[in-house]
């Protein structure tokens with residue numbers, strides 16, 4: 001039995017609990033988290049700390065929702081930018097693409113997902129998967 005539960009479509013919002021951005025101070029990996037009505041950016045590498053009130057949201061691009069800073073996990077792919085808020089988000093996309101590659105060879109059960117159309121296109125899937133794997137390495141290096 002395939003892992004159907006893990007492949008349920010998820011809204012982008014469900015990955016926004018903790019987002020990783022490029023630290024504006026040192027270029028390392030910093031996290032952005034919302035706590036109550038405040039948002040905090042903190043870098044484990046250099047200790048940089050930034051706070052703001054929740055408010056403006058930057059949704060749907062390679063930047064975090066609150067500060068609008070470039071995401072740590074992003075890479076050029078198929079003429080687009082493939083990005084993820086965090087490792088869980090990256091894993092989710094990987095499972096989807098892998099499942100699409102598998103099902104396109106077997107049954108034609110369609111997988112519902114909110115991934116961008118270009119990522120789902122059959123001719124792009126292998127490149128998308130390679131890009132995701134490169135981001136995994138970026139993440140492992142920290």
Ligand SMILES: [Zn+2]
Nearest residue numbers: 023026043046
């Ligand atoms: Zn830093």
